[in-house]
Structure formats: C-alpha cells, structure tokens
Amino acid sequence: MxxxxxxxxxxxxxxxxxxxxxxxxxxxxxxxxxxxxxxxxxxxxxxxxxxxxxxxxxxxxxxxxxxxxxxxxxxxxxxxxxxxxxxxxxxxxxxxxxxxxxxxxxxxxxxxxxxxxxxxSVSPMAIMRTDTDIHDWASLAGRTVCLSADGRYVGELNARLGAIEQVYASATDALLALRTGQCDAAVQDEGFLRQLLKYPEWRKFSAQLAPYRKAxxxxxxxxxxxxxxxxxxxxxxxxxxxxxxxxxxxxxxxxxxxxxxxxxxxx
CATH class of the missing domain: 3.40.190.10 (Periplasmic binding protein-like II)
Structure with missing residues (x-):
C-alpha cells in the first residue's frame, strides 16, 4: 500500500x-x-x-x-x-x-x-470493480472468476457460463486477487458478500450480479x-x-x- x-x-x-x-x-x-x-x-x-x-x-x-x-x-x-x-x-x-x-x-x-x-442465503452472487463491463451472468463467458476452494461454486461457473475459474485456497485469497486485478469477478455466498460490501473499503468493488439461482x-x-x-x-x-x-x-x-x-x- x-x-x-x-x-x-x-x-x-x-x-x-x-x-x-x-x-x-x-x-x-x-x-x-x-x-x-x-x-x-x-x-x-x-x-x-x-x-x-x-x-x-x-x-x-x-x-x-x-x-x-x-x-x-x-x-x-x-x-x-x-x-x-x-x-x-x-x-x-x-x-x-x-x-x-x-x-x-x-x-x-x-x-x-x-x-x-x-x-x-448461500445463493451464488458476484462482485466486480465498479468500472466493469460485465452487467449480466452471460457476460462471464471467457472471463476470469475468482473462487475459493472452501466455497460452493468450483466447477459450476465454468460448466454453466463458460467462465474461466481461478481457484484460491480461501475466500481471503480470492478476494485479494480480485482487488489486485487477477480476475474479472469473484463469486461467493450472497449472505457473506452483502455483509462484506457494507465496508467503505469495498466501494470500488461493489458492482454486483444478483444470484442466478436461489439456495x-x-x-x-x-x-x-x-x-x-x-x-x-x-x-x-x-x-x-x-x-x-x-x-x-x-x-x-x-x-x-x-x-x-x-x-x-x-x-
């Protein structure tokens, strides 16, 4: 920093x-x-x-x-x-x-x-940089998505949307990769991400895609x-x-x- x-x-x-x-x-x-x-x-x-x-x-x-x-x-x-x-x-x-x-x-x-x-809610939600050109889930085709190995969505984003999954050991590592430009979006449980986005440090990364399925x-x-x-x-x-x-x-x-x-x- x-x-x-x-x-x-x-x-x-x-x-x-x-x-x-x-x-x-x-x-x-x-x-x-x-x-x-x-x-x-x-x-x-x-x-x-x-x-x-x-x-x-x-x-x-x-x-x-x-x-x-x-x-x-x-x-x-x-x-x-x-x-x-x-x-x-x-x-x-x-x-x-x-x-x-x-x-x-x-x-x-x-x-x-x-x-x-x-x-x-453990529905899959995505967050991105606010200047993103991704405005719907279909736009993730061919784009990189940060996931965590202990999350729920490894394999799903590639199979369903054609996204390029980058899997990290933890949510912390996946979110760090999002912040430093290693991927276009990060996907985690809706309940967790909505709590995270309440913090001012995450305003630059508050663009989001609402869950495409409910869980x-x-x-x-x-x-x-x-x-x-x-x-x-x-x-x-x-x-x-x-x-x-x-x-x-x-x-x-x-x-x-x-x-x-x-x-x-x-x-």
Whole structure:
C-alpha cells in the first residue's frame, strides 16, 4: 500500500482490532451458552471441513457460515465431512446427530429426520470493480472468476457460463486477487458478500450480479436427539446468531485481505 494511505490504514487497523476483540467476546458468549449439550459429544456433519492450518500459515477464516457456527458447539466430537447424499442415511443409522448444508431439492427426508431451512442465503452472487463491463451472468463467458476452494461454486461457473475459474485456497485469497486485478469477478455466498460490501473499503468493488439461482442452508436433525441438543442447534443456527456471525466473518476476512494487500487496488 502507498505511504499516503498510512493514517487511514492505521485508523482501519485500530478499528478492526477493536472489532476483532468484540467479535471474540461474542464467540465466547455463544460457546458458553451452548456448552452443556456440546459436551455430550454430539456429531455434526457438514459438506466441507477445511484442512487444519499449517503451522506458521497466515490466518484464514472459512467462508462457509455453517462451519463457523458448527465450530461453536461441536464440543468433543469434531465436525464430519459428509456429502449431502450421504447425510440422510448417516442420520438414520445414528452415525450423525445433525447435518447442515445445501440439500438437493429432490432429496427424500424420512420421518426419523427433522428438516428445517436455515435463514442464510448461500445463493451464488458476484462482485466486480465498479468500472466493469460485465452487467449480466452471460457476460462471464471467457472471463476470469475468482473462487475459493472452501466455497460452493468450483466447477459450476465454468460448466454453466463458460467462465474461466481461478481457484484460491480461501475466500481471503480470492478476494485479494480480485482487488489486485487477477480476475474479472469473484463469486461467493450472497449472505457473506452483502455483509462484506457494507465496508467503505469495498466501494470500488461493489458492482454486483444478483444470484442466478436461489439456495439456502438446510439443517437436518435426528428426530430422537435430546430436546436440549435440538434447542441448542436451533439457537446456533438461528437467523439472529447467523447474522451476527456473518458480520464478524466479513470483518475478519476484510481485515485478512487488508493485511495481505501489498500493492494498491488495480484501479
């Protein structure tokens, strides 16, 4: 970043540091609120579990909101990586207590499993530089799109639109590539991007394409799961909790991008 950005950068650093401290306190409060059932060792499945960070690696926040939320109450049993088509069977035979993710529309849910929609949009949304000439999804044909390996859309943009996908290890790295001109657009969950675009640092990259398809998270729970565990699950994946968690996530990822951006924006 240029030296002229020094005062502003320092202000952003101090502001974000305060934000992260407050966010950590909120996470601690949430953990305390659900400590009881989590200690019973229940099993949560999600479609993707990020790899453990390599020692010394830069911090990277997962982009899937269910992973962040699940980490707050998983307790002694680590989250399991379970594909959607396997989740229903594992819930029925007791290998899982709950699963959260995107469930295909034609999935058949048995009476032994409770199904509920989670109020968080995981529809694919695109953001770009404000001077972009991309004004609809069809315009991404032959254009570069930054995606993250832990996101939901790897392969979809190429197959559906003919876009050239550039896949990065994390949302932070993908967004950093967008800011420095490595790609024409970035695609992530709508819920996350709408939180991110509230920050003034992202005004230059606030051109957007509304989702071309709608998708929400679904939570599946064993019907015989203890009432205390079901209530805790509802609390963690409630609209109120996810909104707060989404705000923390966007602040943290924005800060990670800021710390790693060694060159000015591409325009």
């Amino acid at each position: 240029s030296s002229a950005q020094g005062p502003r950068a320092l202000g952003l650093f101090l502001h974000t540091t305060r934000v992260l401290v407050v966010g950590s306190a909120l996470v601690l409060t949430a953990n305390q609120a659900i400590a009881g059932p989590a200690q019973e060792g229940w099993l949560l499945g999600v479609a993707n579990v990020p790899d453990a960070p390599v020692p010394g690696a830069k911090p990277r926040t997962p982009v899937r909101i269910e992973v962040l939320a699940g980490a707050k109450w998983e307790g002694s049993a680590p989250m399991q990586a379970v594909a959607a088509d396997q989740a229903l069977a594992q819930l029925q035979d007791g290998q899982l207590d709950a699963w959260v993710g995107v469930l295909p529309e034609n999935s058949q849910v048995s009476q032994q499993v409770l199904k509920q929609t989670v109020a968080w 929400s998270l679904t939570q599946l729970v064993r019907a015989d799961l203890p009432t205390s565990a079901r209530k805790a699950l509802q609390q963690v994946f409630s609209a109120k909790n996810l909104t707060q968690l989404g705000k923390e996530q966007a602040k943290t990822i924005a800060f990670e991008v800021y710390l790693d951006q060694a060159v000015p924006d591409c325009h």
